[in-house]
Amino acid sequence: MKKDPREINNRGVELFLKGDITGARRLYEEALRLDERNVSALNNLGYTYTMEGNYDRAIECFHRALQIEPRNATALLNMGVTLANKGELEKGLGYLQRSVEVAPDSEPAWQSMAGLFQLLSLYPEAEKAWREAVRCNPENRDNLYNLGVVLAVQKKYDEAIVTFNELLSQNPDDTESLCQLGIIHMMRHDLGLATETFRRVLAVKPEHESARYHLALTLASKGDVEGAKKELERLLLINPANTKAEIDLAVFEMGLGNKETALEHLEEVLKREPENTKALFYKAIVLYNSGKKKKAERILKELSTGKDEYSLKARELLEKELKD
Numbered sequence: 670m671k672k673d674p675r676e677i678n679n680r681g682v683e684l685f686l687k688g689d690i691t692g693a694r695r696l697y698e699e700a701l702r703l704d705e706r707n708v709s710a711l712n713n714l715g716y717t718y719t720m721e722g723n724y725d726r727a728i729e730c731f732h733r734a735l736q737i738e739p740r741n742a743t744a745l746l747n748m749g750v751t752l753a754n755k756g757e758l759e760k761g762l763g764y765l766q767r768s769v770e771v772a773p774d775s776e777p778a779w780q781s782m783a784g785l786f787q788l789l790s791l792y793p794e795a796e797k798a799w800r801e802a803v804r805c806n807p808e809n810r811d812n813l814y815n816l817g818v819v820l821a822v823q824k825k826y827d828e829a830i831v832t833f834n835e836l837l838s839q840n841p842d843d844t845e846s847l848c849q850l851g852i853i854h855m856m857r858h859d860l861g862l863a864t865e866t867f868r869r870v871l872a873v874k875p876e877h878e879s880a881r882y883h884l885a886l887t888l889a890s891k892g893d894v895e896g897a898k899k900e901l902e903r904l905l906l907i908n909p910a911n912t913k914a915e916i917d918l919a920v921f922e923m924g925l926g927n928k929e930t931a932l933e934h935l936e937e938v939l940k941r942e943p944e945n946t947k948a949l950f951y952k953a954i955v956l957y958n959s960g961k962k963k964k965a966e967r968i969l970k971e972l973s974t975g976k977d978e979y980s981l982k983a984r985e986l987l988e989k990e991l992k993d
Contacts, residue, residue: 674703678710690717708734712743719747724755742772750781758785769801776805776812783815795819810836810843817849826853844870848880855887863887876907882914894921912938916947919955928955946972946979953983 681696697714700707715730728751734744749764765782769775783798799816806812817832830853836846851866864887870880885900901918904911919934932955938948949972957965972983 672699672703674700674707674710677703678707678713681710681713685713685717690720693717706737708738708741708744711737712741712747715744715747715751719751719754722754724751727751728755740771742768742775742778745771746775746778746781749778749785753781753785753788758789761785762789773801774805776802776809779805780812783819787819792819792823796823810839814846814849817846821849821853821856824856826857829853842873844874844877844880847873848877848883851880851887852883855883855890858890860887860891864891878904878908878911878914881907882911882917885914885917889921894924897921898925910941912942912945912948916945916951919948919951923951923955923958928959931955932959946975946977950979950982953986 677696678700681693681700684696685693694714694717697710697717700710701714704710711730711734715727715734718724718727718730728748731744731748731751734741735748738744745764745768749761749768752758752761752764755761762782762785765778765785768778769782772778779798779802783795783802786792786795786798796816796819799812799819802809802812803816813832813836817829817836820826820829820832830850833846833850833853836843837850840846847866847870851863851870854860854863854866864884867880867884867887870877871884874880881900881904885897885904888894888900889897898918898921901914901921904914905918908914915934915938919931919938922928922931922934932952935948935952935955938945939952942948949968953965953968953972956962956968966987969983969987972980973987974980
């Protein structure tokens with residue numbers, strides 16, 4: 670009896686969905702030996718390589734599929750995603766745009782394109798893509814959530830608030846949407862409402878790191894440094910490896926004159942991340958204020974050779990403060 674390559678390919682899909690990538694790949698290859706122009710099998714085989722990070726092999730499969738069917742939306746989508754994973758963002762974006770031209774109702778293609786636009790900091794384009802994803806599947810809360818995030822990044826706060834409130838009308842205990850609302854209130858300097866919103870998140874999910882971190886920042890903005898410090902200390906109990914929280918706690922301790930405690934926190938960060946420029950910069954400040962000027966200058970000089978924000982601050986400090 671003659672074997673059916675489509676049936677073999679479908680069996681491969683079943684194995685893939687069960688997590689057996691090796692078995693699935695074997696069946697996809699068998700299907701292609703029987704029919705080398707089986708675009709579905711080429712797409713499926715390529716996807717197994719994408720899942721394993723073997724992007725060049727995956728691209729070969731998708732290229733073969735597109736040679737057979739240049740307007741195959743799945744192959745265009747898979748090629749775009751794989752190129753993006755490989756770091757070729759703009760090239761990947763081109764394939765995704767072609768994919769939605771062929772299949773304008775493809776939610777995964779719009780989602781992938783929106784994510785790429787965000788990586789490229791093209792937020793108006795990302796907004797349009799997320800709106801299309803919402804159109805394709807209004808029931809997918811993730812699409813609406815990501816639309817809200819992109820609106821907030823563009824400082825379209827009123828629209829973002831409406832978006833997150835829509836999600837909260839469906840699920841009042843949606844801690845991610847609540848947290849985003851809190852961040853928007855904080856950015857608008859409505860610190861009372863921000864504080865209330867972050868506390869709502871923590872009442873539902875006490876271990877929510879982003880809510881607790883932003884609550885600390887909000888309390889600090891209100892002048893409640895001790896309250897902010899306590900929230901960061903609680904956050905470090907939840908996750909001792911939270912670098913942002915530990916550095917900010919060190920900065921608060923510096924402001925309170927607790928130089929030794931501040932240095933302890935910075936040293937903890939530098940044990941994990943020896944090249945963390947923010948921690949190095951503040952370590953130099955603590956040392957300088959403790960009278961250890963030579964050690965501070967040595968750190969700042971090494972730091973000043975970089976190109977990020979704290980390297981620039983180090984250069985400015987060396988040029989202005991330490992020469993006086």
